[in-house]
Amino acid sequence: MIPLPSTEQFRALQRQLRDYVDNIDMFDQDDFDILVIPSFSIDQDQLIKVPGFLHYEERLLCSLIRLRNPQTRMIYVTAQPLAPMIVDYYLQLLPGIPFSHARDRLLLLSTHDASHKSLSQKILERPRLMNRIQKAMRPEKSYMVCFNSTALEQELSLQLGVPLLASCPDLLYWGSKSGSREIFAAAGIPHPDGSPLAWTIEGLLDQIVAVWARNPDVLRLVIKLNEGFSGEGNAVLDLRPILDCPMEQRRGVIAAQFPRLSFQAQGETWAHFSQRISDLGAIAEVFIEGDEKRSxxxxxxxxxxxxxxxxxxxxxxxxxxxxxxxxxxxxxxxxxxxxxxxxxxxxxxxxxxxxxxxxxxxxxxxxxxxxxxxxxxxxxxxxxxxxxxxxxxxxxxxxxxxxxxxxxxxxxxxxxxxxxxxxxxxxxxxxxxxxxxxxxxxxxxxxxxxxxxxxxxxxxxxxxxxxxxxxxxxxxxxxxxxxxxxxxxxxxxxxxxxxxxxxxxxxxxxxxxxxxxxx
The missing domain is CATH 3.30.470.20 (ATP-grasp fold, B domain)
Known part of the structure; x- marks a missing residue:
């Protein structure tokens, strides 16, 4: 038999989830083992700009509240060991469940690795830890949750034999900046005018000039790396100093403005930002102005x-x-x-x-x-x-x-x-x-x-x-x-x-x- 490609194997494993209740991620009375992998499998070059990003793994500790279901068991894996007092804090929030009963149904594991690698990658590099996770989970009664789903989480799911409750990584494009714009256009939802994906500075310049030509009254444009986190991959191009620039000169004038972009990430520079364009791609989009603007x-x-x-x-x-x-x-x-x-x-x-x-x-x-x-x-x-x-x-x-x-x-x-x-x-x-x-x-x-x-x-x-x-x-x-x-x-x-x-x-x-x- 010809082995299935990993994506098809992954989807076959995920089909087990269809046999579960329709609201599997909500609190219910079903008997499941939940593997929580709070891995931020995001471009680490952007993630390290977020102060304390390693501790963002703690944001999913609210999942521990699901142990209020007396049948639920949970395995929570982190890069570094969690302080016992932090874990106790969440378990003490459980209404009507003795602390000791909830704690006995919680297995905390750690890679003891504070490097900038994704947590999922750290786990995959530790076969003994993988074996321990696998032994702790009941076949056909387990599923895995994560922060975001990439090829790393897919591989982890496949090696453990545990279905991942998240989108298949081959759909990641639809959560990118350019993929989002395509969805909005297909759905007929209002969205700012912008450009297709560019992979070079020259290509980005062409797209900026085209967006400006279509929107002659625009004051600012947002340059977005196609994969960003919390706005850290965004930069604002202010066109107001160059509004009188003739059309035929705009390309060169815009290029001269790049080093003066307003970068949203602290410490970001054009030299570094421009290198990421070839890795991630970038789009240009009209900046929505307004005295009273909500998000x-x-x-x-x-x-x-x-x-x-x-x-x-x-x-x-x-x-x-x-x-x-x-x-x-x-x-x-x-x-x-x-x-x-x-x-x-x-x-x-x-x-x-x-x-x-x-x-x-x-x-x-x-x-x-x-x-x-x-x-x-x-x-x-x-x-x-x-x-x-x-x-x-x-x-x-x-x-x-x-x-x-x-x-x-x-x-x-x-x-x-x-x-x-x-x-x-x-x-x-x-x-x-x-x-x-x-x-x-x-x-x-x-x-x-x-x-x-x-x-x-x-x-x-x-x-x-x-x-x-x-x-x-x-x-x-x-x-x-x-x-x-x-x-x-x-x-x-x-x-x-x-x-x-x-x-x-x-x-x-x-x-x-x-x-x-x-x-």
């Missing part, structure tokens, strides 16, 4: 049976020189356009499902006021994320901790009739937070009652705690019964951390911060 997003889910479901909408919080870097999000998105986001997001999902995509996907948009629209906002699709994203873990935490439901008719999430809102961030980062250890953070959380309250289902869930000591960086999701309450909870956490990290010597006793009680 909403849609999150959807494609089941193993091919059904597309609405998960959530968010207003993203962006930063960086030109507002291109993902910092956090607010849930839900503004009511004036959240239902329109759902309509567009479902259209994208239907096309992705026809191509064989699976599990979570997201669509990022730009929204600007437009009185001519029924909802008063012009909405432009920007890109597709065919993977988990920065909005995945906050919503998963809300969903699993409150046991509520999302209502697609209103775009609200309700728990026992109470609407829930949150503000979340992966980037609460300040120099004075450096040196805080997980036990220090737990002490602060406990003393000031900042933890999530399971009785009111409000409060803060923390993540990225491993990045705190070295990088002064922390992630948090603050849940309230209104936006005002969620924001107040978030601000209280930040104020307490600022107070607690004032310069205090061992000889100077720390004055207690008055407790702030919430009804």
């Amino acid at each position: 909403p997003s849609f999150q959807g889910y494609i089941t193993p049976a091919g059904t597309v479901k609405i998960l959530s909408t968010h207003d993203q919080i962006l930063g960086g020189p030109d507002g291109q870097i993902y910092l956090g999000c607010r849930f839900p998105a503004d009511e004036r356009y959240r239902l329109a986001l759902q309509t567009f997001g479902l259209q994208v999902g239907e096309l992705l499902a026809k191509k064989g995509a699976l599990e979570r996907y997201g669509v990022d948009f730009i929204a600007t006021p437009d009185p001519s629209k029924p909802h008063g906002w012009g909405i432009y699709a920007i890109e597709i994320n065919l993977r988990k994203g920065g909005t995945t873990h906050p919503f998963m935490a809300l969903q699993l901790l409150t046991n509520g439901l999302y209502n697609p008719d209103t775009g609200h999430f309700c728990t026992q009739g109470q609407e829930k809102y949150y503000v979340a961030s992966d980037n609460l980062q300040k120099p004075q937070y450096c040196g805080l250890l997980p036990p220090d953070l737990m002490d602060i959380i406990t003393r000031h009652r900042l933890h999530f309250d399971s009785s009111t289902k409000t409060g803060t869930i923390f993540h990225l705690m491993g990045a705190l000591s070295e990088f002064g960086k922390l992630g948090l999701t603050s849940i309230g019964n209104s936006f005002a309450e969620a924001e107040a909870i978030y601000q209280e956490v930040e104020a307490v951390l600022d107070f607690e990290t004032q310069q205090i010597t061992p000889q100077t006793p720390q004055a207690p911060l008055p407790m702030t009680w919430r009804s």
